[in-house]
Amino acid sequence: MTGQKKVEVKLLELMAKNNIRKVNELAKKADVSSAHLYKLINGQKHGLRFDTIYKLCVALNCEVGDLIVAHPPDRMTS
Secondary structure, three states: OEOOOEEEEOHHHHHHHOOOOOHHHHHHHHOOOHHHHHHHHOOOOOOOOHHHHHHHHHHHOOOHHHHEEEEOOOEOOO
């Protein structure tokens, strides 16, 4: 049986690492709407455009793999 796949967007961790305390500050720095960022943080957004990923990586001084982490599904054998 397989579990659900999970992709995690590590915005809060990267914001803290870059001394960005408010989502609005990141929104302005990355030129991305704060509403979009809140949805990402709360797990309500299920897709990201490449240009948004790029803007966030530039604003947060990180690589894509630092921002987005894929957790493979758990696999149970019978």
